[in-house]
Amino acid sequence: MRDVAARAGVSPTVVSRVLYNKAQGVRVGAATAERVQQAAKELGYRRNMTARSFRQQETMMIGVLHGIGSGRPRFNSGPRYFAALMDGIVDGAFKHGYTLSLCPKLLGTTPEDAMSDGRFDGLIWYSTFPSGENLRLLESCPVPLVLIHTPASAVNNQYPAVICDNFQGIGLAVDHLVSLGHTDIAFAIENEDFFDEAKMRLEAFFAHMERLGLRAGRADVIDVALDRSGVQNYFAAGPKHTAVIACNDGVAAAFIKHAPEFGISIPNDLSVVGFDSTDYCWELRPALTSVSQPLDVMGQSAVNLLVQSIRGETPDPPDLTIPCGLDIRGSTTFKP
Amino acid sequence: MRDVAARAGVSPTVVSRVLYNKAQGVRVGAATAERVQQAAKELGYRRNMTARSFRQQETMMIGVLHGIGSGRPRFNSGPRYFAALMDGIVDGAFKHGYTLSLCPKLLGTTPEDAMSDGRFDGLIWYSTFPSGENLRLLESCPVPLVLIHTPASAVNNQYPAVICDNFQGIGLAVDHLVSLGHTDIAFAIENEDFFDEAKMRLEAFFAHMERLGLRAGRADVIDVALDRSGVQNYFAAGPKHTAVIACNDGVAAAFIKHAPEFGISIPNDLSVVGFDSTDYCWELRPALTSVSQPLDVMGQSAVNLLVQSIRGETPDPPDLTIPCGLDIRGSTTFKP
DNA sequence: ATGAAAGCGCTAACAA
DNA sequence: TTGTTAGCGCTTTCAT
Numbered sequence: 001m002r003d004v005a006a007r008a009g010v011s012p013t014v015v016s017r018v019l020y021n022k023a024q025g026v027r028v029g030a031a032t033a034e035r036v037q038q039a040a041k042e043l044g045y046r047r048n049m050t051a052r053s054f055r056q057q058e059t060m061m062i063g064v065l066h067g068i069g070s071g072r073p074r075f076n077s078g079p080r081y082f083a084a085l086m087d088g089i090v091d092g093a094f095k096h097g098y099t100l101s102l103c104p105k106l107l108g109t110t111p112e113d114a115m116s117d118g119r120f121d122g123l124i125w126y127s128t129f130p131s132g133e134n135l136r137l138l139e140s141c142p143v144p145l146v147l148i149h150t151p152a153s154a155v156n157n158q159y160p161a162v163i164c165d166n167f168q169g170i171g172l173a174v175d176h177l178v179s180l181g182h183t184d185i186a187f188a189i190e191n192e193d194f195f196d197e198a199k200m201r202l203e204a205f206f207a208h209m210e211r212l213g214l215r216a217g218r219a220d221v222i223d224v225a226l227d228r229s230g231v232q233n234y235f236a237a238g239p240k241h242t243a244v245i246a247c248n249d250g251v252a253a254a255f256i257k258h259a260p261e262f263g264i265s266i267p268n269d270l271s272v273v274g275f276d277s278t279d280y281c282w283e284l285r286p287a288l289t290s291v292s293q294p295l296d297v298m299g300q301s302a303v304n305l306l307v308q309s310i311r312g313e314t315p316d317p318p319d320l321t322i323p324c325g326l327d328i329r330g331s332t333t334f335k336p
Numbered sequence: 337m338r339d340v341a342a343r344a345g346v347s348p349t350v351v352s353r354v355l356y357n358k359a360q361g362v363r364v365g366a367a368t369a370e371r372v373q374q375a376a377k378e379l380g381y382r383r384n385m386t387a388r389s390f391r392q393q394e395t396m397m398i399g400v401l402h403g404i405g406s407g408r409p410r411f412n413s414g415p416r417y418f419a420a421l422m423d424g425i426v427d428g429a430f431k432h433g434y435t436l437s438l439c440p441k442l443l444g445t446t447p448e449d450a451m452s453d454g455r456f457d458g459l460i461w462y463s464t465f466p467s468g469e470n471l472r473l474l475e476s477c478p479v480p481l482v483l484i485h486t487p488a489s490a491v492n493n494q495y496p497a498v499i500c501d502n503f504q505g506i507g508l509a510v511d512h513l514v515s516l517g518h519t520d521i522a523f524a525i526e527n528e529d530f531f532d533e534a535k536m537r538l539e540a541f542f543a544h545m546e547r548l549g550l551r552a553g554r555a556d557v558i559d560v561a562l563d564r565s566g567v568q569n570y571f572a573a574g575p576k577h578t579a580v581i582a583c584n585d586g587v588a589a590a591f592i593k594h595a596p597e598f599g600i601s602i603p604n605d606l607s608v609v610g611f612d613s614t615d616y617c618w619e620l621r622p623a624l625t626s627v628s629q630p631l632d633v634m635g636q637s638a639v640n641l642l643v644q645s646i647r648g649e650t651p652d653p654p655d656l657t658i659p660c661g662l663d664i665r666g667s668t669t670f671k672p
Numbered sequence: 673a674t675g676a677a678a679g680c681g682c683t684a685a686c687a688a
Numbered sequence: 689t690t691g692t693t694a695g696c697g698c699t700t701t702c703a704t
Contacts, residue, residue, distance in 0.1 A: 001697065001698070002697085010674075010675085011675050011676075012675095012697085012698080012699090013674075013676080013699080014674065014675080016698070016699060016700095017674090017699095020699090027673065027674085028673065028674080029673060029674085032673080046451065046452050046453045046478065047452055047453065047697090047698085048452065048454040048455075048696090048697055048698075049452040049454055049455040050386065050389050050393075050395060050453075050454035050455060050697085051390055051454060051680095051696070051697035051699095052697080052698060053386050053390075054386045054387055054389075054390040054680060054681075054696090054697080054698080055679085055680055055699055056680090056698085056699080057386075057680070061437065072426065072427075072430070074423055075411050075416075075418075075419035075420070075422050075423050075426075076416050076419035076420040076422075076614070076615060077423070077615075080411075080412055080416075080419070082411075083411035083412035083416070083419050084411070084412040086411050086412075087410055087411050087412050090408065090411075090438055091408075093438075093440070094408070094440040097440055099437050099438065099440060100437065100438045101397065101435050101436065101437040101438075102426055102429075102435065102437075103435045104429070104430040104433055104434065104435060115382065116382050116383055116384065116385040117382045117383070117384040117385070117386075117681090118384040118385055118386035118387060118680095118681085119385040119386060140380065142382065279412060279413075279619065282619040283615065283618040283619055337681065337682070338681085346690075346691085347690070347691050347692075348681085348682075348683090348691095349682095349683075349684090349690075349691065349692080350689090350690065350691080352682070352683055352684095353683090353690090356683090363689065363690090364689065364690075365689060365690085368689080368690085383681090383682085384680090384681055384682075386680095386681085387680070387682045387683095387696095388681080388682060388683080390681080390682080390697075390698095391681075391683055391684090391695085392683080392696090393696070453697090454696095454697085
């Protein structure tokens with residue numbers, strides 16, 4: 001910029017005004033402005049955005065975090081949960097002119113982590129495993145933050161959150177199965193120890209079963225464990241249900257995958273419902289009936305809330321709850 | 337940092353040394369260091385990464401570009417080409433400690449675009465449509481750049497490139513079909529006007545057909561057009577081939593999708609081979625046989641090359657060519 | 673309409 | 689071992 005100024009015979013101040021103050025009255029002579037533009041072009045001047053970010057205390061960057069303790073979510077394997085969400089997040093970020101970053105030091109207290117001062121104007125935190133350690137770290141986040149998939153209450157309503165309506169979503173699944181004649185319905189959960197949406201879904205399952213006058217208790221909960229070994233154990237012991245609702249598509253997929261090993265036909269012997277309804281459901285044979293979260297909408301909504309926070313507006317309510325749908329595919333049918 | 341220094345009764349320099357010079361000999365008294373650490377913790381000090389980036393002229397950020405003129409690639413719709421690639425790119429970036437960014441101003445001459453000075457340490461450019469305009473912009477890129485999917489020759493070998501071995505990949509497809517008895521094989525292309533890999537694949541098709549003593553000429557090229565209308569036209573006119581190789585999975589999908597409308601059974605009447613072999617292939621009915629690009633490997637390789645460039649090493653050879661595989665699924669069978 | 677000066681937070685070179 | 693100084697490139701305030 002100094003070079004441009006020199007070539008145009010003006011001070012750097014003028015260069016800055018000419019090139020970037022278009023909107024609010026340039027206050028520079030037309031001839032001077034012209035000379036500056038010319039000089040900038042000739043020298044191939046490009047603004048140093050890092051210097052600008054530094055000066056303005058604003059980077060126009062949003063970071064996406066997934067917490068520590070679980071691996072990086074994949075775009076292209078297994079249940080495509082993260083891919084769908086990211087499409088929404090990226091759309092939202094771009095709409096507001098923000099750059100979106102994935103940071104290797106996602107969360108923590110190391111100096112270069114995503115919560116470092118000045119690095120990002122705001123953060124979106126996504127995790128299906130909001131462990132205690134993560135939640136503690138979040139509490140000291142110095143920049144605006146929006147949670148996806150974790151209710152705001154988990155961090156004292158410190159930050160706004162976007163979650164799907166798990167209660168209503170599970171209701172759709174239960175109603176669907178009951179309308180097919182099922183009464184012995186199990187709920188499959190990945191790991192009961194974690195406090196997260198899976199638990200909300202499990203409780204919704206109990207509530208909806210009770211609403212319909214059906215029995216459901218701890219004996220109807222299948223903990224598949226993180227390695228899915230619980231599915232094999234369940235099949236090996238002989239299924240006691242005609243339908244199972246899984247807390248997510250990945251868990252549901254485990255049932256579909258292992259059923260043949262035990263001579264169980266899905267959906268004829270056992271109907272299976274997933275949760276998330278990513279495109280992954282189509283890959284399974286049979287294709288998986290699943291409660292759909294409008295992930296792209298959720299991603300965009302999260303960014304909208306975040307941008308509000310960045311602007312200093314306090315978005316309310318703390319939890320933005322988005323209703324679910326049900327995508328019926330091939331893994332559910334009438335009670336045998 | 338000033339506050340920390342004040343509290344510890346030292347100068348900011350010492351704070352910087354204590355907190356971040358661990359490796360190369362701190363040269364600070366143990367007691368002082370202890371006091372500094374203590375003060376930093378008490379004040380909840382976090383390094384301002386923007387200031388550091390500015391000072392060091394290094395952001396530890398890599399940007400991903402997709403060029404202008406085509407929409408943003410999606411993670412979760414259609415052929416999941418981008419998702420697979422990004423998994424590799426993100427893995428590569430994280431392995432080297434880089435943050436990865438998607439920038440709304442991807443390429444251009446606006447001040448805030450991705451090529452602005454200081455913003456990113458390096459860029460990865462991915463595009464299936466390297467239009468002339470894009471190539472011209474690339475030529476003036478002031479930061480290290482690696483191309484994916486566009487041969488280095490397209491920009492005078494100015495930047496290294498990662499491409500799959502299109503010639504060998506098409507060879508796999510042709511051999512596969514010929515081994516099934518096919519001799520009348522067409523090649524479907526999306527838009528002949530663009531200079532890109534599709535053209536390389538088309539030429540490879542001609543070459544391999546000739547190698548096997550089979551005829552293939554312009555009449556055997558189906559230009560499906562960007563809106564895929566060419567597929568319908570081809571079917572409506574009555575197919576003259578028993579197999580078709582498409583320049584990518586999306587084009588192949590159009591054949592599978594429209595065939596039923598014309599009473600054509602795939603693969604019984606027409607075998608179809610795609611190119612990319614993303615998980616999308618499994619969603620199609622029948623599932624699509626496709627030439628596989630090791631997209632994750634390509635993404636990681638691109639980052640490796642980029643990091644070399646950033647470090648000032650000149651990676652060679654200009655084109656890193658990665659061999660393809662063939663994933664045989666349900667869309668190919670014996671000649672009718 | 674234009675310019676001079678100051679400072680964002682950090683770190684490297686140099687001095688003590 | 690510790691401190692002083694200077695400056696990364698930009699923008700804002702204040703003065704002219």
